[in-house]
Amino acid sequence: MPEEKRHRLRKLASKVRNSQNGKNILLFLVFVCIATIFWLIMTLNEEEQRTYQIEIAIVNVPDSVHFVKIPPSSVHITVRDKGTSLMMRSVLRQKSLSLNFEDFASEDVFEVKGSAIVEMLQHNFGQTATITAITPEVIYGTYTTRPGKLVPLELSYDVTAASGLVVSGRPHLSEENVMIYTTEERDTIQRVFTDKVILKDIDKPTTVTVSVAMPPNVRVIPDKVKVTFNVESLVKKESEFPVVADKVPSGRDILFFPSKVKVSYLIPMSRYDADEPSVKAVAAFDEAVATTSTKVGIKLTGIPPYMTNVELHTDSVEYTLVKSY
Numbered sequence: 001m002p003e004e005k006r007h008r009l010r011k012l013a014s015k016v017r018n019s020q021n022g023k024n025i026l027l028f029l030v031f032v033c034i035a036t037i038f039w040l041i042m043t044l045n046e047e048e049q050r051t052y053q054i055e056i057a058i059v060n061v062p063d064s065v066h067f068v069k070i071p072p073s074s075v076h077i078t079v080r081d082k083g084t085s086l087m088m089r090s091v092l093r094q095k096s097l098s099l100n101f102e103d104f105a106s107e108d109v110f111e112v113k114g115s116a117i118v119e120m121l122q123h124n125f126g127q128t129a130t131i132t133a134i135t136p137e138v139i140y141g142t143y144t145t146r147p148g149k150l151v152p153l154e155l156s157y158d159v160t161a162a163s164g165l166v167v168s169g170r171p172h173l174s175e176e177n178v179m180i181y182t183t184e185e186r187d188t189i190q191r192v193f194t195d196k197v198i199l200k201d202i203d204k205p206t207t208v209t210v211s212v213a214m215p216p217n218v219r220v221i222p223d224k225v226k227v228t229f230n231v232e233s234l235v236k237k238e239s240e241f242p243v244v245a246d247k248v249p250s251g252r253d254i255l256f257f258p259s260k261v262k263v264s265y266l267i268p269m270s271r272y273d274a275d276e277p278s279v280k281a282v283a284a285f286d287e288a289v290a291t292t293s294t295k296v297g298i299k300l301t302g303i304p305p306y307m308t309n310v311e312l313h314t315d316s317v318e319y320t321l322v323k324s325y
Contacts, residue, residue: 048080048081048082049078049079049080049132050078050079051076051077051078051079052076052077052079053074053075053076054074054075054076054077054095054096054097054117054121055073055074055095055096055097056071056072056073056074056075056096056097056099056139057096057097057098057099058071058098058099058101058110059098059099059100059101060100060101060102061101062101062145064145065101065105065143065144065145066143066144066145066148066181066219067110067141067142067143067219068141068142068143068144068181068182068183068217068218068219069140069141069142069219070141070219071110071112071139071140071141072136072139075117075134075135075136075139076134076135077117077118077121077131077133077134077135078131078132078133078134079125079129079130079131079132080129080130080132081125081128081129081130082128097117097120097121099112099139104139105143108142108143108144108145108183109140109141109142109143110139110140110141110142110143111138111139111140111141112138112139112140113137113138114134114136114137114138117134117139118131118134142183142217143183144181144182144183146181146182148179148180148181148221149179149180149187149189150177150178150179151177151178151180151189151190151191151192152176152177152190152191152192153173153175153176153177153178153191153192153193153194153212153225154191154192154193154194155171155173155193155194155197155210155227156193156194156195156196156197157171157194157196157197157198157199157227157229158196158197158198158199159171159197159198159199159200159202159229160199160200160201160202161201161202161203161231162201162202162203162231163201164233164234165202165203165231165232165233165234166231166232166233166234166266166268166306166308167202167229167230167231168230168231168232168268168270169230171227171228171229172227172228172230173225173226173227174225174226174227175222175225178192178212178220178221178222178225179220179221180192180218180219180220180221181218181219181221182217182218182219183217184217184218189215189218192212192213192215192218192220193212193213194210194211194212194213194225194227195210195211195212195213197210197227199229202229202231203231204231205228205229205230205231206228206229206231207226207227207228207229208226208227209224209225209226210224210225210226210227211223211224212224212225232268232269232270233268233269234266234267234268234269234308235266235267235268235269235272236264236265236266237264237265237266237267237272238262238263238264238265239262239263239265239276239279240260240261240262240263241260241261241263241276241279241280241281241300242259242260242280242281243256243258243259243260243261243280243281243282243283243298243317244280244281244282244283245282245283245284245285245288246282246283246284246285247284247285247286248285249285251323252285252321252322252323253321253322253323254283254285254288254319254320254321254322255319255320255322256283256317256318256319257317257318257319257320258317260281261281261298261312261313261314261317262312262313262314263279263281263300263310263311263312263313264310264311264313265307265308265309265310265311266307266308266309267306267307267308268306271306277302277303277304277307278302279300279301279302279303279304279307280300280301280302281298281299281300281312281317282298282299282300282301283296283297283298283317283319284296284297288319288321289321294318294319295316295317295318295319296316296317296319297315297316298312298314298315298316298317300312
């Protein structure tokens with residue numbers, strides 16, 4: 001800014017300050033500040049309520065102890081006092097509370113009543129303050145000193161791939177086994193399950209975090225695991241499978257023409273060059289005997305779950321009944 005322009009601005013500001021209107025404005029602002037200060041003092045001297053969150057730390061827990069029902073990690077307390085006191089306590093107040101395990105543990109139960117929490121915190125807020133509410137009202141948990149047991153983790157899921165793809169292979173769990181701790185004297189648990197994973201039309205490898213379903217009075221570690229579902233492309237394939245008869249009585253036999261039938265189907269790309277599945281085209285011998293037709297219907301059996309969109313090129317074959325010797 002040019003020096004001449006700054007000089008003009010300073011001169012204008014000085015003129016405004018020295019004018020009667022300028023003095024009136026300054027006096028008005030002074031009274032506004034004074035009134036605001038008095039209003040704050042009066043307001044802060046009135047009683048009000050505030051809610052604080054206090055973190056809970058349980059200390060001196062023996063190594064042999066494992067919590068099954070975990071006590072809450074914090075409590076919310078509502079305090080009534082003058083606004084000035086609460087404002088000061090907001091800065092100086094105790095933000096966490098340590099609870100000695102041995103003081104509150106007995107027979108697999110850890111319990112601290114709200115009245116004890118209030119008593120421990122009252123001195124921090126001063127004698128004029130009143131703690132009017134605490135949530136939860138009781139710090140409660142259960143624990144065991146019995147050793148844990150390693151059990152298999154089973155995945156529960158309903159996952160489908162997008163069109164032209166298939167969920168391939170076995171889903172990968174970050175943990176195949178988990179450790180369980182229980183307060184029950186007789187432990188009959190042999191395995192635990194995850195919550196059900198439901199995913200529809202996935203088109204790429206997908207990893208999700210899933211919780212482990214907690215049986216009653218049991219804690220599972222870890223209580224969450226990651227599971228990955230892989231997908232791959234489906235390709236069309238054609239194969240010939242043998243035609244066989246079911247329930248052929250002794251001394252009888254049946255011949256089919258052709259002896260094999262063509263089947264087309266979709267299969268994961270990784271299985272395209274694998275051995276042919278043990279699929280068979282089955283004809284009912286009783287049906288062939290009972291009919292005067294030269295053909296008998298067939299149906300496929302032994303179709304593995306990875307074969308989809310299975311299509312027979314023919315639904316019947318010719319046959320000849322013969323005697324076997």
